[in-house]
Amino acid sequence: MSEETYMGVPRKKIPWSPIIDYEKCDLCDGDPQCLKFCPHQVYAVTGQPKKLEIENPNNCVVFCRSCRKACAPNALSFPEKKEVLALIKKLRGY
Numbered sequence: 721m722s723e724e725t726y727m728g729v730p731r732k733k734i735p736w737s738p739i740i741d742y743e744k745c746d747l748c749d750g751d752p753q754c755l756k757f758c759p760h761q762v763y764a765v766t767g768q769p770k771k772l773e774i775e776n777p778n779n780c781v782v783f784c785r786s787c788r789k790a791c792a793p794n795a796l797s798f799p800e801k802k803e804v805l806a807l808i809k810k811l812r813g814y
């Protein structure tokens with residue numbers, strides 16, 4: 721279960737989740753390591769042909785980037801932490 725708020729800001733207002741580079745993602749030859757690694761059901765494989773999707777972006781733990789290490793082709797990236805932090809502060813009214 722994901723947190724509903726982060727630093728007092730509703731999680732759904734915080735744009736933090738993995739970004740998939742489909743030029744690089746090869747689905748790990750049918751055994752997606754990012755999906756296996758993350759315990760928060762952020763990823764799903766859907767469609768025909770099969771494709772990795774970010775199914776539950778708000779389940780991603782804000783500022784976590786751990787699954788990036790699981791991706792050998794380096795197909796995962798994340799938003800700029802500084803920008804997201806600035807947005808959180810703005811939403812909190814700092």
Ligand code: SF4
Nearest residue numbers: 758762780781784787
């Ligand atoms: S960054 Fe962390 S929480 Fe988000 S999808 Fe990857 S492992 Fe899961």
Ligand code: SF4
Nearest residue numbers: 745747748752754791
């Ligand atoms: S670990 Fe990387 S290559 Fe494998 S499914 Fe995830 S994004 Fe694609």
